[in-house]
Amino acid sequence: MSLIQTIKEIAVQSVKIAFDHEVTSQDISVNDTKAEFEGEYTIVTFGLTKILRKKPEEIAEALGAEMKNNSLIADYNIIKGFLNLSISDASYLDYLKKSLHQDWNSIIPKQGKKIMVEFSSPNTNKPLHFGHLRNNFLGDAVSRIYEAAGYNVCKANLINDRGIHICKSMLAWQKFGEGATPESTGTKGDHLVGEYYVKFNNEYKKEIAILTEQGKTEKEAEREAPLFLEAQEMLRKWEAGDKEVVGLWETMNQWVYDGFDKTYESLGITFDRVYHESKTYLLGKAQVDAGLAKGVFFKKEDGSVWINLEADGLDEKLVLRADGTSVYITQDIGTAELKFEDEAMQRSVYVIGDEQNYHMKVLKLILEKLEKPYAPGVHHLSYGMVELPHGKMKSREGTAVDADDMIAEMLQIAQDNTEALGKVDGFTEAALSELYNTIGLGALKFYLLRVDPKKKMIFNPEESIDFQGFTGPFVQYTHARLSSILRKAGDIGTTMSETINADEKSLIYQLEKFATVIEQAAEEYNPSLICNYIFNLAKNMNSFLANNQILNADSDAEKNTRLYIAQHTKNTIAKGLNVLGISAPERM
Numbered sequence: 001m002s003l004i005q006t007i008k009e010i011a012v013q014s015v016k017i018a019f020d021h022e023v024t025s026q027d028i029s030v031n032d033t034k035a036e037f038e039g040e041y042t043i044v045t046f047g048l049t050k051i052l053r054k055k056p057e058e059i060a061e062a063l064g065a066e067m068k069n070n071s072l073i074a075d076y077n078i079i080k081g082f083l084n085l086s087i088s089d090a091s092y093l094d095y096l097k098k099s100l101h102q103d104w105n106s107i108i109p110k111q112g113k114k115i116m117v118e119f120s121s122p123n124t125n126k127p128l129h130f131g132h133l134r135n136n137f138l139g140d141a142v143s144r145i146y147e148a149a150g151y152n153v154c155k156a157n158l159i160n161d162r163g164i165h166i167c168k169s170m171l172a173w174q175k176f177g178e179g180a181t182p183e184s185t186g187t188k189g190d191h192l193v194g195e196y197y198v199k200f201n202n203e204y205k206k207e208i209a210i211l212t213e214q215g216k217t218e219k220e221a222e223r224e225a226p227l228f229l230e231a232q233e234m235l236r237k238w239e240a241g242d243k244e245v246v247g248l249w250e251t252m253n254q255w256v257y258d259g260f261d262k263t264y265e266s267l268g269i270t271f272d273r274v275y276h277e278s279k280t281y282l283l284g285k286a287q288v289d290a291g292l293a294k295g296v297f298f299k300k301e302d303g304s305v306w307i308n309l310e311a312d313g314l315d316e317k318l319v320l321r322a323d324g325t326s327v328y329i330t331q332d333i334g335t336a337e338l339k340f341e342d343e344a345m346q347r348s349v350y351v352i353g354d355e356q357n358y359h360m361k362v363l364k365l366i367l368e369k370l371e372k373p374y375a376p377g378v379h380h381l382s383y384g385m386v387e388l389p390h391g392k393m394k395s396r397e398g399t400a401v402d403a404d405d406m407i408a409e410m411l412q413i414a415q416d417n418t419e420a421l422g423k424v425d426g427f428t429e430a431a432l433s434e435l436y437n438t439i440g441l442g443a444l445k446f447y448l449l450r451v452d453p454k455k456k457m458i459f460n461p462e463e464s465i466d467f468q469g470f471t472g473p474f475v476q477y478t479h480a481r482l483s484s485i486l487r488k489a490g491d492i493g494t495t496m497s498e499t500i501n502a503d504e505k506s507l508i509y510q511l512e513k514f515a516t517v518i519e520q521a522a523e524e525y526n527p528s529l530i531c532n533y534i535f536n537l538a539k540n541m542n543s544f545l546a547n548n549q550i551l552n553a554d555s556d557a558e559k560n561t562r563l564y565i566a567q568h569t570k571n572t573i574a575k576g577l578n579v580l581g582i583s584a585p586e587r588m
Contacts, residue, residue, distance in 0.1 A: 003095070003512050004030045006072065007041055007085065014066035019052050019059075027051060038077055039084030040509055046081060056081025089499045092508045096564050097496070099511070100571070104148070107515050111150040116343055117143045118156040119351035120269075124256040125169040125197045127190035128263050128403040130459075134386045134448045137581065139351040140269050141449055141527040142381065144579040149522035154343050156273040158335055161253055162281065167234040169193050170248055171227065172200035182255050190259025191402065193252055203227055239325060263403055267441070268581060273342060275335055281326040284334030287370065288320050296369045309365055317362050332363050333370075340374040347377040349525065354382045354454070381525045384456035386448060406461075407441070413465050414440035414473075421467070423588060435585060439465065439473050442582040446472030449580055450531035470535055472582055475573060478538035480588035482570040485550055489563050497561040503544050507565050510537055514572050518579070527580055534576035541569050 008025040015023050029044040045059040052059055060083040064076035067085070074088035099107075119139020122128055128136075143155045160166075173180070173196045182189040204227045211221035222228065237245040264270070288305055291297040297305050297319055305320035319329055339348060350360060360380035367375035388401065414436040418424060424432060447464035451457045467473050500508070514533065521529040550566060553559035574584040 002516050003087070004041065004516065007043070010067055010070050010072060011043060011063065014063055014070075015048070015052070018062040018066045019054075021052055023048070023051060033084050037079060037082075037084050039075075039086045041085045041087070043083040043085065044081075045083055087509070089505070092500060092505060093496055093498075093561070095512055096508055096561075096568060100564060100568055104575075105150070108148065108150050108518065111152075113347070114152040114154065114343060114345040115146050115347040115349065116154045116156050116273075116339060116345040117146070117349045117351065118158055118339075119143075120157045120264075120271075121160060121352070122157075122260060123160040123165060124190075124193070124253045125166050126194035127188070127256075127259055130388065130401040130403060130406050131386060133267075133403055133406065133444070134383060134457075135351055135353070136264075136267060136269055137445050137448050138381065138383055138453055138527065140581045141445075141530075141579065142349065142351070142522075142525055144581060145518060145521050145527060145530065148518050148575070148579050151522070154272045154345065155270070156275060156339065157271040158275045158277065158280075159257075161276050162238070162278040164231055164235050165197070166249070166253075167231045167238065168200040168204075169197040170245075170252055171231050171234055172196035172203070173252065174248070176203075182258070188259045188262065188404065189255030189257075190263070191404070193256050193259075194402075200227065200231075235325075263407075266404070266407055273339075275338065277331045277335070280334040280338055281331035282334065283338055284326055284330035284332070285320065285324075287333045287337060288330060291319075291366075291370055294370070296366075307366060307369070309362065312365055314358075314362065314365070317366075319366070329359065329363060329366070332359075333366060336363070336367060336372070336374070336378070340372070345374070345377065347379060348374060349379050349381050351381045351383070354384055356380075357382055379525070381453065383453040386457050386459055388459055406444070409461060410440035410444045410465070411436050412440075413461060414443065417465055417467070418588075427587075431587075435588065438583045438585050439476065439588070442472035442476050442577070444472075445580060445582050446475070446531060449527040450535075452528050453526060472577075473588075475534050475538045475577065476582070476585055477588050478541055479570055479573045479577070479584045480586060481545070482541070482566050482573075483586045485566055486563065486570065489551060489559075492563045492567065493556055493560040495557045495560055496564065497555075497557045500561065501548075503548055504561065504565060507537075507540055507544055507569065510540060511565075511568050511572055514576070530576050530580055534573050537569060537576075538573060541566075 005025065007030050008028040011028045011030075012023055012025055015021055027047065029047050031042050031044060033039040033042045043060070043063065045056045045063065048059050049056055057078060057080070060078045060081055064078060064083050064085075067073050068076060072088060072091045073085055075086040077084045117139050120128075120132065120136050122132060139155070143153045147153045173193070176199055177196060180192065182192050185192060187195075204225055207225040207227055208218070208221040211224060212218060216224065234245055238249060288297060291307075292299070292305065297307050299305055300322075302322040303324075304318060304322040306316050306318055308316050310316070317329065318327055319333070320326060336348070339345070352360060357380070360382070364375060364378045364380070367378060415432075418436065418439065427435065443465040447459060448457075450470060463469065464471055465473055467477055517529055517533045521527060544565075548562065550559065550562045553562055577584045
């Protein structure tokens with residue numbers, strides 16, 4: 001039970017004694033005390049005035065006097081009906097002793113619920129680019145946060161491996177590839193395929209230019225360009241099961257899968273389920289047929305199938321083309337059905353950029369109208385795009401920064417900065433390589449996760465790896481610094497102080513809030529809350545170390561108390577970094 005919940009329970013009992021009235025913990029509002037007032041927690045009494053039919057100040061005075069009889073409460077003060085509570089030193093010390101030996105599951109118990117988090121969702125016509133990184137880190141972090149919050153989590157990846165965009169890469173390779181393979185060119189498979197996606201669009205633009213010079217409009221030229229028509233024909237052959245086209249598709253997709261696997265491994269990201277649109281679009285068609293029979297969908301004269309969502313404030317939405325081919329929403333309906341058949345989850349989270357807000361709103365509405373049992377649990381974790389200082393990236397124009405290149409750049413910056421600070425003494429080459437990886441990836445993940453997902457952001461590689469700022473390396477350094485202190489201290493004695501100073505109390509107060517922050521981050525699908533929490537904890541710990549001796553404390557009891565605080569802070573930082581998918585180094 002958190003300290004806030006404990007305070008609520010004490011308040012409930014105190015109301016019963018002081019006013020002879022029954023209330024519940026939901027009737028008690030507890031906030032953090034404002035910095036300008038004395039105390040740590042504040043009970044807002046205004047909500048009790050209607051229940052108890054008394055003035056706020058009168059309630060606060062009687063409630064405070066009764067609550068002080070509990071050993072948890074050291075003192076109280078009242079500011080205009082706000083009851084500010086000071087927690088006793090003994091209670092903080094008792095929490096500190098107990099928490100170090102508590103299993104995480106006893107702090108946040110198992111929920112008995114399953115949640116699926118779908119993220120990454122790459123296309124097999126190009127490598128993962130920098131824009132994918134925020135998606136991957138968000139999905140992985142939210143999955144880890146939900147695991148920490150007691151949920152059974154399944155991490156899923158839906159690979160977009162079919163459609164006209166895939167055929168564009170295939171057609172360009174056929175025409176211009178001259179038999180090139182990852183082995184013959186020494187190129188990572190996903191990068192090789194991506195080169196032909198760019199090649200297609202470059203050649204396509206040339207054809208459009210020729211047609212517009214001949215008098216065609218821009219849209220006419222785009223539709224009638226020979227390359228585009230050939231790509232459409234290739235897609236029709238693929239859907240018809242043409243052996244040659246399917247064989248090429250399998251070969252080139254495997255090149256990309258092999259490349260993806262290497263990138264995911266370097267990012268430390270794994271999946272429990274991997275779905276492919278090529279296996280789910282037919283399931284979607286079956287669901288459309290079932291929806292037609294129920295009257296959820298309707299056919300137009302040309303044979304295309306639609307749903308009318310005007311009553312829901314939207315418009316009509318195509319779910320099946322006139323020629324019987326599926327659209328994105330078709331395969332998404334099929335995938336949703338397959339996911340539920342596989343996992344029967346209570347909640348299904350889709351980590352998808354905010355440019356797909358409309359699409360996801362339509363998908364959820366369709367699933368509700370099809371009366372799917374999992375429809376209420378569908379949640380779109382919508383996030384803003386991330387840009388580099390030079391602006392947006394476009395894969396088809398070859399201006400996107402590959403994720404692999406960004407990872408390599410971050411590792412190099414980590415190495416350069418670490419060497420410049422002279423922090424490489426005593427490390428073997430293998431240990432240094434691991435350290436640069438830990439710092440570089442930690443900086444990248446933390447920077448992309450520290451901003452509320454709903455907000456757009458600009459990523460600055462150099463700023464992300466600053467050892468003094470709001471960064472992953474600063475938090476990692478604090479963990480390593482505490483590890484060094486604890487190594488030097490050896491075993492911690494059991495005798496502790498009977499009182500604590502303001503700095504010690506501030507840290508213990510902050511440490512006690514960690515479980516609540518985890519639960520809040522899960523509720524809001526927001527890893528930035530964890531980033532802010534562990535950064536502030538690390539900042540406060542460094543201030544504590546500047547003002548308080550640990551190894552040379554005035555007494556053994558004081559030394560032990562501060563070592564307990566250091567150990568608990570180290571553990572909490574490590575757990576916080578872990579739920580973000582970031583390593584906590586023992587040395588830096």
